[in-house]
Amino acid sequence: MDLGLTNKVALVTASSKGLGRACAEALAAEGAKVAICARNEADLRRTAEEISKITGTDILAVTADMTKPEDINRLVEKTAAYFGALHILVTNAGGPPGGDFFDFDDAAWLSAFELSMMSAVRLIRAAVPHMRAAKWGRVINITSLSVKEPLAPLVLSNATRPSVHGLAKTLANQLGKDGITVNNIMPGYTRTDRIVEYGEAVAKQTGKSVEEVFGDMGKPVPVGRIGEPGELGALAAFLSSEKAAYISGASIPVDGGAIRAAF
Ligand code: NAP
Numbered sequence: 587m588d589l590g591l592t593n594k595v596a597l598v599t600a601s602s603k604g605l606g607r608a609c610a611e612a613l614a615a616e617g618a619k620v621a622i623c624a625r626n627e628a629d630l631r632r633t634a635e636e637i638s639k640i641t642g643t644d645i646l647a648v649t650a651d652m653t654k655p656e657d658i659n660r661l662v663e664k665t666a667a668y669f670g671a672l673h674i675l676v677t678n679a680g681g682p683p684g685g686d687f688f689d690f691d692d693a694a695w696l697s698a699f700e701l702s703m704m705s706a707v708r709l710i711r712a713a714v715p716h717m718r719a720a721k722w723g724r725v726i727n728i729t730s731l732s733v734k735e736p737l738a739p740l741v742l743s744n745a746t747r748p749s750v751h752g753l754a755k756t757l758a759n760q761l762g763k764d765g766i767t768v769n770n771i772m773p774g775y776t777r778t779d780r781i782v783e784y785g786e787a788v789a790k791q792t793g794k795s796v797e798e799v800f801g802d803m804g805k806p807v808p809v810g811r812i813g814e815p816g817e818l819g820a821l822a823a824f825l826s827s828e829k830a831a832y833i834s835g836a837s838i839p840v841d842g843g844a845i846r847a848a849f
Contacts, residue, residue, distance in 0.1 A: 587829065589616050589823060589824065589826075589827035589828065589829060590827055590828030590829065591613065591616040591617050591618045591823065591826060591827055591828075592616070592617035592618070593617065593618070593619065594617075594618045594619070594673045594674055594826070595618065595619045595620075595621075595665065595666075595669040595670070595671045595672050595673050595674065596610070596613045596618045596619070596620045596621070596673065596674035596675075596676065596826065597620075597621045597623075597661070597662065597665045597672060597674070597675050597676070597709075597713065598610040598613065598620060598621070598622055598623075598676040598678065598822075599622075599623050599650075599652055599661070599676065599677055599678050599679065599705070599709060600623065600624060600652055600678040600679045600680060601622040601623060601624060601633070601676075601678065602622065602623075602624035602626065602629040602630040602632075602633040603624070603629065603633070603778065603779050604776075604778030604779055604780060604815060605678060605728055605773060605776060605778060605815055605818050605819075606622070606624075606676070606678040606728070607622070607633055607637070607815065608815030608816050608818055608819030608822075609676045609678070609726075609728070609818070609819045609822040609823075610622045610633075610637055610645070610676075610819075611637050611640065611641065611816075611819055612816065612819030612820055612822055612823040613674065613676075613819075613822065613823050613826060614637050614638075614640075614641040614643045614645065615640070615641045615823075616823050616827070617643070618643075618674065618826070619643065619644060619646075619669045620637070620643065620645050620646070621645070621646040621647075621648060621661070621664075621665040621668070621669070622634060622637070622645060622646070622647055622648075623647070623648045623649065623650040623652075623661050624649070624650075625649065625650070625651050626649075627649045630647045630649060631647055633647070634646075634647035646664070646665060646668050646669070648660070648661050648664050648665070652679040652680075652701065652705040652709075653679075653697070653700050653701055653705065655704075655708055658705065658708040658709055658712060659708070659712050662709065662712035662713050662716075663712070666716045671716060671719075671720055672713055672716035672717065672720075673716075673717060673720055673722055673723055673724065674723070674724045674726075674826045675709060675710065675713040675717075675723075675724070675725050675726070676726045676727075676728065676822055676826075677705065677706040677709050677710065677725070677726070677727045677728065677750075678727075678728040679701050679702065679705045680701065680780075681701075681702075681730070681740075681743055681780070682697070682698035682701055682702060682740075682742035682743050682746065683698075683742065684739045684740050684742075684743075685739065685741065685742070686739070686741065687741045690741070690742060694742065695742065695746075698742035698743070698745075698746045699746050699749075701746075702729075702742075702743070702746040702747050702749070702750065703746055703747075703749045703750055703753070706727055706750050706753065707753065710725055710753075710757065710768075713725070714761065714766065717761075717764070717765075717766050718764050718766070721764060721765045722765045722766070723761070723764065723765065723766035723767070724766070724767055724769075724825065724826045724830075725754070725757065725761075725766065725767070725768040725769070726768075726769050726770070726771060726822055726825050726826065727750050727751075727754055727768075727769070727770045727771070728770075728771050728773065728818075728822075729747045729750050729751065729770050729771070729772050729773075729837075730743055730747055730772055730773060731772045731773065731774045731839055731841045731844060731845050732744050732747060733747050733748050733750075733751055733770075733772055733837070734772065734837075734839070734845050734847055735844075735845050735846065735847065750770065751770055751837055754768045754769065754770050754835065754837070755768075755835050758834040758835030759835065762834055765831075767825070767830065767831065767833060767834035768834055768835065769825050769833060769834060769835070769836045769837070769838065770836070770837040770838070771818060771821055771822060771825070771837075771838055771839075771840060772837055772838065772839040772840070772841065772845075773813065773818055773839075773840055773841065774807065774812070774813055774839065774840065774841025774842055774844040774845075775803050775804075775807070775812040775813065775841075775844070776812060776813040776814065776815055776817075776818060776840075777800065777812055777813065777814055777815065778815055781812070782796065785799045785800055785803075800812050804842075806844070807841070807842040807843060807844045808842055808843030808844070809842035809843055810842075811842065812842075813840060813841070813842060817840055818840045821838060821840055825838075
């Protein structure tokens with residue numbers, strides 16, 4: 587299937603590793619021109635070189651922190667200036683810290699909201715004028731399965747990420763007439779650095795191997811395993827494509843069936 591992504595310009599944030607990197611790689615493999623960002627410059631440059639080598643495309647790497655409004659504006663404008671357009675935005679950022687409700691003060695709550703919600707607000711606000719100019723656009727927010735099924739130790743994530751879905755539905759209604767779709771992808775447990783670190787910590791506590799820990803995490807999942815980043819990247823590329831023009835305002839899990847709700 588030709589996804590019609592050749593020469594489309596995409597910005598994927600928080601993308602030197604994990605799910606962001608997988609989205610950037612999938613888009614680049616389909617012929618899109620891709621900008622990536624992260625805070626650690628050395629990791630970012632290495633990833634840009636690796637994706638470039640694998641896909642044969644030019645990757646723009648911009649060091650930027652998604653909690654800083656000035657970094658977000660600089661990132662969006664640099665991407666549009668470098669490639670001459672901006673058609674696709676994949677919003678992603680690190681997750682808020684885990685913990686119980688009584689662990690967090692107001693400052694922690696506000697930081698979580700800045701990270702999860704305001705990064706998406708600021709990115710979309712800066713990117714949509716470029717999409718409107720092209721009369722074509724795709725916004726995809728990476729959130730979490732915790733939006734549909736809150737996870738016990740992640741109260742900050744459980745409470746702040748749903749706001750991104752409210753925003754996406756509102757914008758899907760507003761921007762459809764401009765040829766812009768807005769969707770969310772909700773990952774389940776996926777083998778990224780973040781989850782590998784968690785797996786290593788559990789392995790240390792339990793005396794199991796990391797693969798055994800991942801095996802245990804995959805047992806309650808209907809497909810019987812945790813996910814691979816490329817499985818989410820493939821959906822991001824499809825939602826970014828010409829073929830997905832009639833999918834908007836949707837929230838799609840990539841979780842092996844882990845969310846038990848019917849809809
Ligand atoms: P990861 O493997 O730890 O990768 C995170 C990436 O984001 C890195 O490139 C990191 O680079 C970058 N990053 C983190 N904070 C940033 C910031 N403030 N500004 C710019 N870049 C930033 O994480 P992941 O597993 O891919 O997770 C991505 C998102 O999906 C997170 O919000 C996570 O909570 C969510 N999620 C993940 C899973 C899962 O199982 N993996 C499940 C549900 C939801 P730097 O550190 O250099 O900035």
